[in-house]
Amino acid sequence: MRNPLLAPDLRELVAEHNEAGLREFFTGHHPADSAELLDDLEPAEVLFVLNLLTGRERAAVFSYLEPPLQDGVGKLMERGALASLLTYMSHDERADLVSRLPDERVEQIMPLLAHAEREDIRTLASYREGTTGAVMTSDYATLPAEITAAQALDRLRHEAPDRETIYYCYVLDGERRIIGFVSLKDLILAPPSRPISQIMQTDVVSATVDEDRELAAQKLMEYDLIALPVVDAQGRLVGIVTHDDVIDVIVDEATEDVYRLGGIEPLGDSYLRTPFATLWGKRGLWLAILFFGGFLTTTVLAYYEPVFLELPALVMFMPLIISAGGNCGSQSATLITRALALGEVEPGDWLRVLWHEIWMGASLGLVLGLVGFLRAWITPTSALEGIDPVRLSLAVATGVAVVVLWGNLVGALLPLLLKRCGLDPALISNPVLASLVDVTGIVAYFVIAKALLLP
Numbered sequence: 182m183r184n185p186l187l188a189p190d191l192r193e194l195v196a197e198h199n200e201a202g203l204r205e206f207f208t209g210h211h212p213a214d215s216a217e218l219l220d221d222l223e224p225a226e227v228l229f230v231l232n233l234l235t236g237r238e239r240a241a242v243f244s245y246l247e248p249p250l251q252d253g254v255g256k257l258m259e260r261g262a263l264a265s266l267l268t269y270m271s272h273d274e275r276a277d278l279v280s281r282l283p284d285e286r287v288e289q290i291m292p293l294l295a296h297a298e299r300e301d302i303r304t305l306a307s308y309r310e311g312t313t314g315a316v317m318t319s320d321y322a323t324l325p326a327e328i329t330a331a332q333a334l335d336r337l338r339h340e341a342p343d344r345e346t347i348y349y350c351y352v353l354d355g356e357r358r359i360i361g362f363v364s365l366k367d368l369i370l371a372p373p374s375r376p377i378s379q380i381m382q383t384d385v386v387s388a389t390v391d392e393d394r395e396l397a398a399q400k401l402m403e404y405d406l407i408a409l410p411v412v413d414a415q416g417r418l419v420g421i422v423t424h425d426d427v428i429d430v431i432v433d434e435a436t437e438d439v440y441r442l443g444g445i446e447p448l449g450d451s452y453l454r455t456p457f458a459t460l461w462g463k464r465g466l467w468l469a470i471l472f473f474g475g476f477l478t479t480t481v482l483a484y485y486e487p488v489f490l491e492l493p494a495l496v497m498f499m500p501l502i503i504s505a506g507g508n509c510g511s512q513s514a515t516l517i518t519r520a521l522a523l524g525e526v527e528p529g530d531w532l533r534v535l536w537h538e539i540w541m542g543a544s545l546g547l548v549l550g551l552v553g554f555l556r557a558w559i560t561p562t563s564a565l566e567g568i569d570p571v572r573l574s575l576a577v578a579t580g581v582a583v584v585v586l587w588g589n590l591v592g593a594l595l596p597l598l599l600k601r602c603g604l605d606p607a608l609i610s611n612p613v614l615a616s617l618v619d620v621t622g623i624v625a626y627f628v629i630a631k632a633l634l635l636p
Contacts (some may be wrong), residue, residue, distance in 0.1 A: 182614075184436060189208070189578065191203075191206065191218055191219075191222075192222070194206060195222065195226045195229065195230065195369040198229070200233055203230055203233055204212070204233055207230075209234075210290070211549075212238070212241035212242045212244070214247045215242045215245075216242050216243075216244075216246045218604035219242070219246065219250075220247065220250065223253075224250065224253030224257055224576045225425075226257070227246070227250065227253075227254050228254050228257050231243060231254070232262075234299070236265060236266075236268075236269050236593055237269050239266060239269070240266055240269030240270045242272065243266060243270070244270060244274050247454070247636050248277075248281065248527070249454060251278060251281075252281055252282070254537065255282060256282075256283075256288075260286075260289045260290045261293060263290050264290045264293035264294055264635060267279070267290070267294060267298070267302075268294065268295075268298065271318060271320060271345055272301055272318045272319045272320045272345070273316065273317060273318035273319075273320075273326055273426065276301075276302050276305035276306045277301045277306075279302050279306055280306040286632075301319055304319070304419075304421075305317070305318075305319060308390060308391075309391070311389045311393065311394055312390060312391050312392065312393065312394060312422070313389065313390055313391070313392050313393070313396070313397040313411055313422060314391065314411065314419075315392035315394065316394050316397075316422055316426045316429070316430060317390070317411045317419070317420035317421060317422045317426070318345055318420055318421060318422075318423065318426070319419065319420045320344055320345040320409075320421075321346070321349075321351065321408070321418075321420065321421045322337060322340055322344050322346075322347045322349075322351070322365065323343070323350060323351050323352070323353055324336065324350045324351070324352055324377050325352070325353075325377070325436060326352050326360065326361070326376070326378040326381070326601065326603075327376060327377070327378065328376065328377055328378070329373060329374050329375060329376055329377070330371040330372065330373055330374070330375050330376075330380060331366050331373035331374065333350070333363075333368055333370055333377055333531060337350070337365070337368075340504070345423060346407065346408055346421075346423055347365060347422075348364060348365045348366075348372030348407050348408070349362050349363075349364055349365075349406075349407060349408050349410075350363050350364075350365070350507035351385075351410055351418055352378075352381050353418060353485070356415075357383050357417040357418055358412075358415075358416045358417055359410055359416075359418050360381075360383065361378075361381030361382055361385060362381060362382055362385055362410070363380050363381040363382065365378060366463055367380050368380065370380050378551065385410065386400055386404050386406065386409065387410045387411065387412050388400060388409055388410070388411050388412075388422065389411070389412055389413070390411055390412070390413055390414075390420075391414075391415070394410050394422075394430050394436055395430065395455060395522065396412070397409055397422050397427070397430075398422075398427045398430045398431055398526075399523070399524045400420065401424065401427050402427070403524075404599065406424075407423070407424050408421045408422065408423045408424065409421060409422045409427075417489035424469065431441065434522065435522075436604070437605075438518060438519075438522060438605075438607040441605065441607035443612070445463055445464055445467060446461070446462075446463035446464075446466060446467065447463075448463065455592045467501070467612065467613075470497065470582035470611065470613065471581055471612050471616055474613070474616040474617070474620075475616065477616075477620045478616070478619055478620050478623065479486050481620055481623050481624055482623065486625075488601075488627050488635070489627075489629065490634075492568060492630065492634055492635070494568050494573060495573075495576075495626075495627070495630050496575045496635075497554075497560070497623055498553070498557060498580075498626075499623065499626070501522070501553055501556070501577065501581065502577075502580050502584050502622050502623065502626045503619045503622055503623070504583060505553075505581050505584055505585050505588070505622075506584035506585060506587060506618040506619065506621075506622040507588065507614070507615035507618050507619055507622075508613060508615075509542065509545060509584075509585045509588040509589050509592065509618075510588035510589065510591055510592035510614045510617075510618040511589070511592060511614055511615060512589075512592065513538060513589045513590075513591075513592030513593040514592035514595065516593075517534065517592070517593045517596045517597065517606070518596045518606045520583050520606050521528055521596060521597070521606050522606075526597075528597045528598075528600045530597075531594060531597045533582060534593050534594065534597060535590070535593070535594065536542060537593075538589045538590055538593040538594075539564065539586070539589075539590070540623055541589055542587075542588070542589030542590060543582075543586055545585050545589070546581065546582035546583065546584075546585035546586045547557060547582060549581050549582070549585055550578040550581045550582035550585070551566055551578065552576075552581075553577045553578045553580075553581040554574045554575070554577065554578035555574075556577070557570070557573050557574040557576075557577040557578070558570060558571075558574045560573075568634060569634075572633050572634055573634065576626075576629055576633045576634055578628045579629050579633070580622075580625060580626040580629050580630070581612075583627065584618070584621075587618065587621060587622065587625065588618045588622070591614065591617065591618060591621075592614055592618075596612070
């Protein structure tokens with residue numbers, strides 16, 4: 182958490198170019214805390230501070246900076262300094278940075294890297310956005326099956342400084358296919374002379390490079406793993422997804438769903454950093470869709486104008502009908518979208534969901550319809566203009582019950598349909614769903630009212 186009391190001191194030290202003071206200022210800070218303190222500075226000021234740190238410290242702090250700030254600092258760095266920074270960064274983070282840099286900048290720095298590093302960056306950057314391959318790292322530990330536990334620990338002591346995690350070590354065959362894995366805990370507790378083949382676990386849970394990153398996150402959570410191995414189409418180990426990457430995936434996906442459920446295109450940056458024009462466009466797009474969707478409501482009301490001219494009391498209860506259907510639909514859409522994200526339901530479960538929501542919609546509609554009946558029943562007689570209060574109350578109650586049931590079904594089944602079509606279920610945002618249910622709800626209400634109140 183950023184300490185606002187430190188910000189003025191930091192700006193003063195940067196303005197004075199007080200190198201000794203800045204080194205002392207950042208001594209003892211976690212890299213994440215240091216990056217947060219630098220967050221409000223300009224890229225040139227951040228670069229000045231980073232140049233005062235050692236190579237590993239610089240890479241550690243840089244990795245916690247927000248991507249737009251990383252890009253700004255990267256553009257200002259000399260190509261040799263940027264290449265040096267990349268060598269200290271974790272494999273997945275440096276691939277992400279390179280993929281965001283301009284092509285001409287990439288061409289300048291790639292020749293300065295070792296051949297193995299260049300190939301590693303190109304490989305990781307080649308995976309499609311949103312896949313497991315795009316969030317994995319190629320920095321993992323492997324062990325041969327024939328060595329002993331003592332030999333494995335000696336080997337890991339040498340490899341540990343250059344590995345992102347060594348808690349899981351993967352045992353491969355001659356073609357780099359996973360035949361098992363062993364945890365660091367198992368290695369420490371095993372007799373020193375026992376071979377890895379007798380210690381390793383063979384029930385390996387893995388992900389493929391081209392599967393959705395959400396599926397990999399679900400596997401890691403479901404099996405309580407710290408890291409998940411990633412294999413290619415031939416089953417060869419190509420990387421791992423670590424728990425910290427999964428946390429980022431979960432946060433990103435949940436944030437994206439929240440934005441879309443609210444009828445807003447996901448932002449690429451934080452709220453305050455997003456340019457006004459970008460934010461205006463992302464909000465305006467959905468507002469325009471909803472605005473034009475409102476035209477349907479106007480058309481429906483115009484079509485039924487003769488009905489509410491003859492029965493003006495019906496208009497009083499329209500907000501009741503509209504809010505009941507829209508709210509129930511939004512609830513169902515939120516529940517099903519979240520259940521799909523967590524893997525609790527699949528598109529193939531649509532019949533079970535349909536049956537469940539029929540019962541749920543019917544029961545909720547019955548209760549809310551009864552409340553609507555009582556509300557219409559206590560309406561002053563003078564406001565009814567000769568309409569039979571019992572029939573009016575029945576029309577309102579039936580309208581509420583039908584619209585609640587319909588809203589429940591639409592809200593539950595549309596996300597499943599989108600998922601079946603390979604689209605994001607969150608595209609059915611609550612405002613869009615509410616608009617859809619509003620139009621159909623008004624039609625149902627007036628059809629019921631005509632049947633009960635007009636000869």
